Each structure stands twice: as structure tokens, then as C-alpha cells.
Amino acid sequence: MIFFRWFQQNSWRHIVGVLGTVFAVFPLYLVVLASFSSNQSLQSTSFIPKDFVLKNFTMLFTDPKVPFLMWMKNSALIAGSVSLLSVFIGAASAFAFSRLRFKGKRTGLQALLLVQMFPSVLALSAIYVIMERVFVFAPQWGLGTLGGLVLVYLGGSMGVNIWLMKGFVDSIPLELDEAAKVDGASAMQTYWQIFVPLAMPILSVVTLLSFIGLFNEFILARMFLPETESRTVAVGLQGFIGGQYTANWGPFAAGSLLASVPIIIVFMTLQRYIIGGLTAGSVKG
Amino acid sequence: MRIFKGNIYAVIAKLIFVTLAMSILGYLMMSAFGTGDTNIAIFLAVCILMVAFAYLTNISIPLKFFAPGIMFLIAFVIVPMVFTISMSVFKYQTGNMLSKEQAISTIDQQGVIPEENGTAYDVVIGYYGGKTKDIAVLGSEEQQVEGAAPGVTAKFDTVLGYLNGDKTSLAVLATDTWGDSQYAYFLATPTTFTPLTDADVKVEDVNSTAISTKDFIRFSKAELSDMVNTIPSLKFKYETRYFLKLGSPIKGFFEGSVNQSTTVYKYFIATKDKFRKVPPADVVKDGSGIGLKAKNFTKFTSSQIAKYSEQIGKVHLAYKKPAPYFIGIETLPSPGTSFAYAPVQIKNIQYDKKADTFTDVTTGALYTDDGKGNYRNGTKAKDFLEPGWRQGVWFENFTSLFSDPRIREPLVKVFLWTIAFAFLTVITQFALGLLVAVAMDKKIRGRGIYRSLMILPYAMPSIMSILIWGGMLDDNGAINSILNIDVKWLHDPWMAKVSVLLVNLWLGFPYFYLIASGALQAIPKELSESASIDGANPRQTFRLITLPLLLRMLTPLLVASFAFNFNNFNIIYLLTGGGPSFSFGSVAGATDILISYTYKLAFDTTIQNYGLASAISVVIFIIVAGMSMYGIRKSKVLDDFA
Numbered sequence: 054m055i056f057f058r059w060f061q062q063n064s065w066r067h068i069v070g071v072l073g074t075v076f077a078v079f080p081l082y083l084v085v086l087a088s089f090s091s092n093q094s095l096q097s098t099s100f101i102p103k104d105f106v107l108k109n110f111t112m113l114f115t116d117p118k119v120p121f122l123m124w125m126k127n128s129a130l131i132a133g134s135v136s137l138l139s140v141f142i143g144a145a146s147a148f149a150f151s152r153l154r155f156k157g158k159r160t161g162l163q164a165l166l167l168v169q170m171f172p173s174v175l176a177l178s179a180i181y182v183i184m185e186r187v188f189v190f191a192p193q194w195g196l197g198t199l200g201g202l203v204l205v206y207l208g209g210s211m212g213v214n215i216w217l218m219k220g221f222v223d224s225i226p227l228e229l230d231e232a233a234k235v236d237g238a239s240a241m242q243t244y245w246q247i248f249v250p251l252a253m254p255i256l257s258v259v260t261l262l263s264f265i266g267l268f269n270e271f272i273l274a275r276m277f278l279p280e281t282e283s284r285t286v287a288v289g290l291q292g293f294i295g296g297q298y299t300a301n302w303g304p305f306a307a308g309s310l311l312a313s314v315p316i317i318i319v320f321m322t323l324q325r326y327i328i329g330g331l332t333a334g335s336v337k338g
Numbered sequence: 339m340r341i342f343k344g345n346i347y348a349v350i351a352k353l354i355f356v357t358l359a360m361s362i363l364g365y366l367m368m369s370a371f372g373t374g375d376t377n378i379a380i381f382l383a384v385c386i387l388m389v390a391f392a393y394l395t396n397i398s399i400p401l402k403f404f405a406p407g408i409m410f411l412i413a414f415v416i417v418p419m420v421f422t423i424s425m426s427v428f429k430y431q432t433g434n435m436l437s438k439e440q441a442i443s444t445i446d447q448q449g450v451i452p453e454e455n456g457t458a459y460d461v462v463i464g465y466y467g468g469k470t471k472d473i474a475v476l477g478s479e480e481q482q483v484e485g486a487a488p489g490v491t492a493k494f495d496t497v498l499g500y501l502n503g504d505k506t507s508l509a510v511l512a513t514d515t516w517g518d519s520q521y522a523y524f525l526a527t528p529t530t531f532t533p534l535t536d537a538d539v540k541v542e543d544v545n546s547t548a549i550s551t552k553d554f555i556r557f558s559k560a561e562l563s564d565m566v567n568t569i570p571s572l573k574f575k576y577e578t579r580y581f582l583k584l585g586s587p588i589k590g591f592f593e594g595s596v597n598q599s600t601t602v603y604k605y606f607i608a609t610k611d612k613f614r615k616v617p618p619a620d621v622v623k624d625g626s627g628i629g630l631k632a633k634n635f636t637k638f639t640s641s642q643i644a645k646y647s648e649q650i651g652k653v654h655l656a657y658k659k660p661a662p663y664f665i666g667i668e669t670l671p672s673p674g675t676s677f678a679y680a681p682v683q684i685k686n687i688q689y690d691k692k693a694d695t696f697t698d699v700t701t702g703a704l705y706t707d708d709g710k711g712n713y714r715n716g717t718k719a720k721d722f723l724e725p726g727w728r729q730g731v732w733f734e735n736f737t738s739l740f741s742d743p744r745i746r747e748p749l750v751k752v753f754l755w756t757i758a759f760a761f762l763t764v765i766t767q768f769a770l771g772l773l774v775a776v777a778m779d780k781k782i783r784g785r786g787i788y789r790s791l792m793i794l795p796y797a798m799p800s801i802m803s804i805l806i807w808g809g810m811l812d813d814n815g816a817i818n819s820i821l822n823i824d825v826k827w828l829h830d831p832w833m834a835k836v837s838v839l840l841v842n843l844w845l846g847f848p849y850f851y852l853i854a855s856g857a858l859q860a861i862p863k864e865l866s867e868s869a870s871i872d873g874a875n876p877r878q879t880f881r882l883i884t885l886p887l888l889l890r891m892l893t894p895l896l897v898a899s900f901a902f903n904f905n906n907f908n909i910i911y912l913l914t915g916g917g918p919s920f921s922f923g924s925v926a927g928a929t930d931i932l933i934s935y936t937y938k939l940a941f942d943t944t945i946q947n948y949g950l951a952s953a954i955s956v957v958i959f960i961i962v963a964g965m966s967m968y969g970i971r972k973s974k975v976l977d978d979f980a
Contacts, residue, residue: 066778070784073770077792080803145404146403148403153400171419171422172932174937175955176422179422183414186375189373189375208410208414242348269908271908271912272937287799287802291801294808309799313802321793
């Protein structure tokens with residue numbers, strides 16, 4: 054009877070926990086397995102590792118045809134600069150939407166929301182045409198350059214980030230900036246001296262979420278940066294398995310592992326803050 | 339009005355930033371203007387004005403905060419969006435990608451056929467007179483002149499006959515009566531030459547002239563007299579470059595004399611308006627007699643050819659026959675050679691600017707603007723000129739979504755699956771997430787570990803996870819081999835749907851787990867406590883108190899998740915590519931959702947239909963915007979400015 058009660062109270066929780074954990078972890082376990090395996094497929098017939106080799110990892114760093122470090126650097130550079138810049142630019146707009154009173158505020162917010170909902174997949178072709186032209190007069194910012202992709206991403210991340218940050222800003226008590234106003238501060242001074250220091254933790258989380266989102270972007274990056282040297286890590290690794298006849302799962306698994314681990318670590322460390330961000334309406338892609 | 343206020347450092351920082359931004363924008367504007375990208379230049383000019391207005395005056399405070407965001411939003415979101423929407427009212431697909439002007443000039447360029455005889459010249463490209471724009475070619479026209487071969491004195495006595503009983507395969511049997519050549523006897527047809535020996539032939543006694551050999555039958559006198567007119571023009575093969583001609587018959591024998599065919603050249607210079615014959619004396623020739631230079635004609639250097647290659651490729655030069663004949667330059671000289679290949683062509687498609695029609699000179703067919711983006715011969719379905727152009731068709735793309743069964747049928751299936759996919763995804767993710775959240779809503783041993791491991795799928799970059807799942811679910815993938823089963827996870831229409839949902843469940847349940855456990859903690863404990871005091875068991879408490887509260891709290895997120903999955907391009911495109919296809923050659927497949935179908939329609943097929951894809955995008959937009967607006971009304975996000 055006691056056991057039954059214990060089961061009713063706790064043990065089903067453990068069953069759910071164990072099953073959920075197995076479901077969540079086993080694909081990742083297979084990735085780890087594949088990355089240390091000499092087999093080039095994801096065809097492993099058991100969960101127990103047969104061999105343990107490092108050649109998939111060494112290949113990523115030594116094969117001149119696989120500039121893995123370049124890809125990582127590109128991804129870090131693109132996602133890093135876009136997430137920082139877009140938060141820098143977006144925070145100002147979010148502050149204005151949250152705190153300033155002006156004509157067209159409602160329309161502006163609604164328009165921003167609508168624009169965000171437009172299925173942007175087709176916009177690819179217009180972006181392509183625009184950046185192709187930009188390449189003609191400003192080769193360092195046009196199609197095929199990291200700088201160009203940064204510009205395009207900046208445009209794309211504006212809407213999401215402004216909405217996300219507006220939610221945060223709304224939660225910062227109004228009293229503080231009203232006090233600043235009473236003391237004679239301008240809107241700009243309130244923004245820089247009161248709001249930005251207060252919102253720093255929030256802004257960091259949004260930057261991180263934005264970084265992860267950009268890290269996952271595939272279609273635009275693939276179209277924009279076709280050169281092997283300039284690919285992002287997602288596009289570059291996809292090349293191992295995207296071929297019609299060959300799939301090199303070994304190096305792919307090793308590369309995904311190396312690319313994911315830093316993100317997983319950061320995510321796990323900051324999960325308490327990130328979850329706060331999630332409930333404010335972000336949906337991870 | 340004060341222009342600057344605030345402390346001196348802030349002002350200096352601001353001035354530096356504004357100057358920097360304006361000079362970068364200004365530089366870009368000037369270069370855009372320089373390359374003729376006027377639209378972009380104007381946009382940048384407006385940006386400069388906006389920066390100046392926002393930061394150097396105090397007229398609009400909010401603009402100070404919005405200016406940079408607005409610029410990026412307009413350039414990379416609004417403009418592409420407007421472009422997509424506007425393209426939905428155009429016929430814009432493979433074969434109709436250009437503007438009408440471009441299409442006309444392309445048709446005009448391509449509307450040529452080779453001359454009937456296939457005449458072509460090796461020419462030197464250059465210019466006539468003193469101006470490089472007067473593109474001209476120096477051509478050498480080959481002519482064969484036949485005559486007695488100098489230095490060859492041998493003459494043969496021959497008989498004319500035929501081989502293998504076929505009277506059309508003419509042959510001569512020749513005898514070197516005087517011993518002038520190295521061949522005592524030989525048999526020659528127009529294309530073959532076979533030396534013979536004494537043993538091969540039967541000779542006539544009188545002067546040992548051969549009269550027959552194997553397979554050879556001599557023509558009778560009557561047959562020869564029928565052929566009397568054609569005999570002088572017959573040629574039979576002899577040694578290389580030489581051939582044998584027959585003279586008049588003597589007693590049934592012909593005197594065969596050795597002739598030579600020599601190539602001589604006539605020269606011409608063709609310009610756009612004139613075909614000029616050039617006397618050989620004015621021409622500098624190469625070893626084989628082909629003209630290299632001529633009076634009044636200057637050869638282009640290879641760098642000039644590279645510079646003018648576009649004009650050279652398009653030029654129509656006069657030919658000796660009047661228009662529509664012309665000489666075109668098809669291939670430029672390859673490096674190290676002087677000659678370009680220039681065939682004579684006929685311009686058979688003529689554009690009439692006034693009537694806006696094309697005429698086919700050869701067939702006389704008249705092609706008129708059919709109002710649908712092509713020049714068409716009457717109403718014939720297949721007889722139109724390529725390429726067409728983007729033609730405004732109003733709402734034809736939208737109506738075809740409903741009226742054309744070839745579009746409607748896949749679209750309906752894709753639409754229903756999109757709804758089902760988004761709905762089932764949200765339900766399964768939420769159900770599993772909630773189950774886990776409820777299970778973990780008590781301080782059990784190991785909760786921290788469970789939690790960390792279970793949110794791993796969410797922490798892992800989703801693009802990697804999707805690709806890995808794709809490999810595991812492959813026919814020879816890990817799932818099949820570990821479980822020792824043979825399930826077509828990705829290639830059976832129904833299993834593919836299950837796979838997509840399964841992978842999406844894996845990706846998304848941790849998210850709902852996280853937010854559901856947050857929400858569970860936010861529900862005041864007093865509620866469930868008072869329920870249990872009133873005698874409700876835990877299940878009843880959950881069903882009647884917790885769940886309704888939870889649903890109310892999470893509805894906006896569920897709706898947002900539905901809207902997100904409605905357009906969840908990555909999982910479909912990277913996992914199944916939308917496949918398996920409904921039928922061979924069909925663009926849409928069993929797991930395609932609207933957004934992936936749209937993408938494939940616009941970019942991934944051989945016949946890319948951008949106009950139709952844009953129309954579908956607009957429809958998706960309306961649906962998603964409607965749903966989200968509803969969700970947001972519910973969640974009262976817009977209340978504070980309503």
C-alpha cells in the first residue's frame with residue numbers, strides 16, 4: 054500500500070522523466086557516436102561504440118577542402134555582429150515604442166507586426182536582385198560578401214527584436230524614467246543613462262537569442278555565400294550530407310558537435326534568463 | 339530652437355557618429371549614382387536626409403530612436419515584400435522573366451536562321467576606315483579552280499564501267515600504256531583509288547590495255563552513248579589533291595588525264611552597310627592564301643576584341659545577297675589565332691515597331707502581342723516567340739489557385755496538410771511538454787538532471803538536429819538498423835508525415851515543458867489546496883482547475899506557435915524536402931506545407947513560377963496575419979495602445 058502511494062506520487066514522474074530523457078538524448082548520443090566512428094554513415098547497428106577514432110575531427114582541421122575554422126569564424130562573425138547591432142538599433146525603437154508618446158505609434162506597432170508575418174521566403178529573390186546591384190557599386194557590401202549578409206540579416210531581425218524588447222521594456226518600472234524627466238533629462242539622456250544600464254541583462258538575453266536564431270539560418274546564407282571559404286557553418290556542414298550520392302556523416306557529426314557545444318553551454322548557463330524571454334513571446338526557430 | 343544640447347562629450351560623440359554615417363551613406367549614394375542604380379541612390383539620399391533631420395534637429399524626438407531601424411526595415415524587408423506582393427499580379431515565370439523591351443530585343447537578336455547553303459567564312463575582325471566603331475570583317479571566299487596538274491605528264495587509257503552490278507556506282511579501269519607513272523593499272527571510283535597488278539586484270543591483246551577486273555563491268559557502247567553528255571564532268575580519284583578526268587573516247591577507250599583542284603580566294607570587306615569586294619593585290623595573305631590585312635581595314639588587337647566583344651557578337655554585316663541576309667560573327671578568335679567564324683544568316687524574324695508585331699520572313703507568319711506576355715501567331719497554343727515578358731495579368735494568379743485543377747488539387751492537399759501539421763505539432767508538443775512539466779512539478783530526486791537533459795534538443799542548434807534526424811530516418815539510417823526494421827520513414831507519404839511530426843515534437847516539446855512549468859508555478863497553490871479540501875482528487879484538480887487556467891495563460895503562445903509552425907520552412911525543407919512527390923514530376927509532395935511548396939514553385943523547379951508563388955505568399959500572409967491578430971487580441975498585447 055505504501056509502495057502504491059509512493060508510485061502514485063513519485064514513480065510515474067520518474068518514468069516520464071526517464072522516457073522523456075531517452076527520447077531527447079538518443080539522437081544526440083548517436084551524433085556523438087558517429088563523430089567518433091570510422092563509419093561514414095549514421096547506420097550504426099548498436100548503441101555501443103565499436104571503435105573510437107578522431108579522424109573526423111582531425112579532418113575538419115587539416116583537410117584544405119574543408120575550411121571548418123573559416124566557417125566557424127564566418128558564423129560567429131555574422132551572427133555576432135548582427136545580434137549586437139540589431140539589439141543596439143532595435144533597443145532604441147523598442148524604448149521609443151514603449152515610453153514615448155507620438156502620433157502613429159499604434160499604426161507603427163501594428164505595421165511592424167504585420168510586416169513580420171509576411172512569409173519572407175519569396176523575398177529572397179528581391180533581396181538577391183538588390184544585393185546584386187549593390188555589389189556593382191560597393192563590392193564589399195554586395196552579394197557574396199559577409200558584410201552584405203550582415204546588412205540583410207539586420208533588416209530581417211529588426212521586427213522580431215523590436216517586439217521582443219518592447220515586451221521587456223514594458224516591464225521596467227515607469228517611475229525611474231519619470232523621475233529622470235522631472236530632473237530635466239531629455240529622451241535621449243533618459244535612454245542612455247537610465248534605460249540602457251537597467252535593461253542590460255535583458256538586452257544580453259535578446260542578443261543571445263538572436264545569435265542562436267541567426268546561427269540556424271540556412272536558406273539565405275546558402276544563397277548569399279556560395280563560395281566554400283565564405284560559408285557559414287550550417288551551410289558548410291550541410292555540404293557533407295547534401296550531395297545526392299555521398300553522405301559523410303562522420304565529419305558532419307563531428308562538425309555539428311563542435312559547433313553546437315558552445316551554444317549548448319551558453320544556453321544551459323543562461324537558461325533562467327532565456328526562459329523569461331521565451332514567455333515574452335519568442336518562438337525559437 | 340537649440341540644435342545641440344546635453345553635455346559636450348555627448349555632443350561630440352553624436353557629431354562624429356552622424357558625420358560618419360552621413361559620409362558613408364553619401365559615398366555609397368555617389369557610387370550607386372555612378373553605376374546607374376538610380377533607385378538605390380535615391381533611397382540612400384532619402385536616408386541621408388532622414389539622418390540629418392533626426393539627429394541635427396529636434397523636431398521629432400521619436401525619429402531619433404527609429405531612424406536606423408526604419409532604414410534597414412525598408413531596404414531589406416519592406417521593399418522585398420512590396421516586390422513579392424506586386425509580382426503576384428504578374429505572369430512571371432520561366433520564359434516570362436524579362437521586361438517587354440528586353441524580350442523584344444532578345445527576340446530580335448535571336449530571330450535568325452542559317453543561310454540555306456550553310457555558307458560560312460573564316461574572317462579577321464577589325465574596323466573599316468578610321469573609326470573603331472565601324473566594325474568590319476575581312477573575309478576570304480574559297481573557290482575551287484580545276485586545271486591540268488602542272489608537272490604531271492602521265493596519261494592513262496581507261497575504260498568506263500561500274501562495280502558490283504550497280505550501274506550507278508561508276509568506276510574506271512586505267513592502264514598506264516606509256517609507262518609514265520608508278521601505277522601499271524588502277525581502279526578508281528569518285529572516292530576510291532586502288533592500284534592493281536598484272537594478275538588482277540584481264541588485258542586486251544592488241545596493246546595490253548586492261549579491260550576487266552574483279553567486280554568491274556564495262557559499259558556497253560549503247561550505254562556509253564547515253565552518257566555522252568555527263569562523261570566530261572566525271573571525276574575519279576587519283577593521288578591526294580589530284581583527280582582523273584576523261585577525254586573523248588577512241589575506240590571505246592577514254593584518255594584519262596590527271597587534273598588538279600586548286601583553291602583560290604576572293605576577298606571582301608563587309609561592314610554594317612556595305613559588302614565590298616577587294617582586289618587580291620590589296621590584301622596581305624597568309625601561307626594558304628587567306629587574307630590577313632587589307633587596305634582601309636585595320637585588324638582589332640585581342641584587347642580591342644575583348645573590349646568590343648558584345649558589339650561584335652551582335653553586329654549584322656552586309657552580305658552580297660541583300661537583307662534579310664547578313665553575316666554574323668558567331669565565335670571570336672580563340673587565343674593565338676586570327677580568325678573568327680562568321681556564318682551567313684538570314685534575319686527571319688522582323689520587328690515592326692509601329693504595329694508592335696513580329697513577322698517571320700520565311701513562313702510569313704505574323705506574331706502579335708497576345709496580352710499574356712508573348713508574341714503569338716494568332717491563337718495557336720504552341721506557336722509563339724521565346725522569350726516572353728512579365729505581363730500584368732491582374733488577379734489571374736489568384737483565380738488560377740481556385741480554377742485551374744492542376745494548381746488547385748496539389749494546393750488543396752498542401753493547404754490541408756499545412757493546417758494539420760501546424761495543429762498536430764502544437765498539440766503533440768504541448769501535450770508532451772505539459773506531461774513532463776506536471777511530472778517534474780515536484781521536487782523529486784534527479785529533477786535537475788532530467789531537466790538539463792530534456793532541454794538539450796532545444797539548446798542544440800535546430801538546423802543540425804534536423805539534418806541529423808534526416809540521416810537517422812533514412813532508409814538505411816540508424817533507426818531502421820537499430821530496431822532492425824525496414825520502414826520507409828521519409829519515402830512513404832504517410833510515414834513521412836509521421837516523421838515530420840515526430841522530429842518536430844522532439845524539437846519543440848522542451849519549449850512547452852519550460853513554459854508550462856513556469857506557468858504551473860505561477861498558478862496560486864491555494865486554488866488546488868482548496869479544491870482538495872473540498873474533496874477533489876489530484877486528477878480532478880488538474881482537469882478542472884489547473885488545466886483551464888494553464889490553457890488560458892498559454893493560449894497566446896499556442897497561437898503564436900501555430901503561426902510559427904504554419905511557416906516552419908526549415909524542418910520541412912531540410913528533413914523531407916516536401917517529398918515524397920504526389921506523382922512523378924509533381925512539384926508538391928506529401929509533406930509540403932504552403933511555404934515550402936511556394937519556395938519550390940519559385941526557385942527549385944525547372945519551370946519556376948514566381949508569379950503564382952507570390953500569389954500563394956499573399957494568401958499565406960492573409961491567413962497567418964488573421965490568426966496572429968486573433969491571438970494578439972486575445973492576449974491583449976495591443977491593449978495599451980488600443
